Amino acid sequence: MNIIVTETKEQLSEQACSIFEAQVKADPESVLGLATGSTPLGTYEKLIEGYKKGNADYQRVKTLNLDEYVGLGPDHPESYRTFMEENLFGHLNIDAANTYIPDGTADDLEKECLRYEEVIEKVGPPDIQLLGIGENGHIGFNEPGSSFDTPTHIVELAASTREANARFFPSIEDVPKQAVTMGIRSILKSKRIVLIASGERKARAIERLLAGEIDEAFPASALKNHDDVTLIVDRNAYQFVDGKG
Numbered sequence: 020m021n022i023i024v025t026e027t028k029e030q031l032s033e034q035a036c037s038i039f040e041a042q043v044k045a046d047p048e049s050v051l052g053l054a055t056g057s058t059p060l061g062t063y064e065k066l067i068e069g070y071k072k073g074n075a076d077y078q079r080v081k082t083l084n085l086d087e088y089v090g091l092g093p094d095h096p097e098s099y100r101t102f103m104e105e106n107l108f109g110h111l112n113i114d115a116a117n118t119y120i121p122d123g124t125a126d127d128l129e130k131e132c133l134r135y136e137e138v139i140e141k142v143g144p145p146d147i148q149l150l151g152i153g154e155n156g157h158i159g160f161n162e163p164g165s166s167f168d169t170p171t172h173i174v175e176l177a178a179s180t181r182e183a184n185a186r187f188f189p190s191i192e193d194v195p196k197q198a199v200t201m202g203i204r205s206i207l208k209s210k211r212i213v214l215i216a217s218g219e220r221k222a223r224a225i226e227r228l229l230a231g232e233i234d235e236a237f238p239a240s241a242l243k244n245h246d247d248v249t250l251i252v253d254r255n256a257y258q259f260v261d262g263k264g
């Protein structure tokens with residue numbers, strides 16, 4: 020695993036942005052794997068700034084998102100489709116038809132999982148996948164205990180994940196209980212993975228990722244089975260690794 024430690028979150032976002040811009044410049048038809056959450060927001064802001072400066076052209080880029088809440092459609096303010104439109108897609112010259120996110124409102128969710136896995140096969144795999152990490156080590160919505168050998172599937176969200184995401188909803192009862200997520204097997208198909216983590220809140224997860232075993236109890240540890248992972252982490256999230264030298 021390559022590790023880049025930055026002093027600030029802003030620098031982390033700049034680093035992640037320049038990796039994605041370099042990818043798009045090298046291949047204007049790149050497939051980008053994207054994530055939601057607070058951590059990628061800074062990266063998306065930098066990508067938008069870069070686009071305005073003419074750093075990269077997204078006209079022929081395709082994107083595959085990791086996950087979507089069950090029951091929240093594109094018209095819901097907290098759906099991940101809305102998040103991506105507001106925080107990235109709506110600001111780039113990307114073709115909406117080339118942006119793929121699971122449909123959390125599909126009548127038959129099992130079928131939707133199969134369909135999305137076919138989309139990954141057809142469109143992907145991503146040239147680069149951006150990933151955040153949960154405090155409990157989740158990647159996408161693959162919660163602790165998830166098999167490393169799963170494709171896109173429906174998950175019950177961990178109580179801790181619902182609590183962490185409750186800040187975006189009127190109350191915890193409004194946080195969906197399920198999501199459709201790429202499985203760890205799907206995520207590991209990406210050619211390259213960029214994992215970003217910022218702040219003290221993530222410091223234990225980063226310590227465990229770097230010092231711990233590969234273990235389904237800690238989903239992010241599956242990334243050690245991939246041969247091209249770059250971890251970009253700010254000093255606050257790296258503090259327990261740092262402290263040990």
Ligand code: PGA
Binds near residue numbers: 057059154
């Ligand atoms: P965050 O979420 O970026 O909002 O901390 C990351 C995650 O839970 O995957």
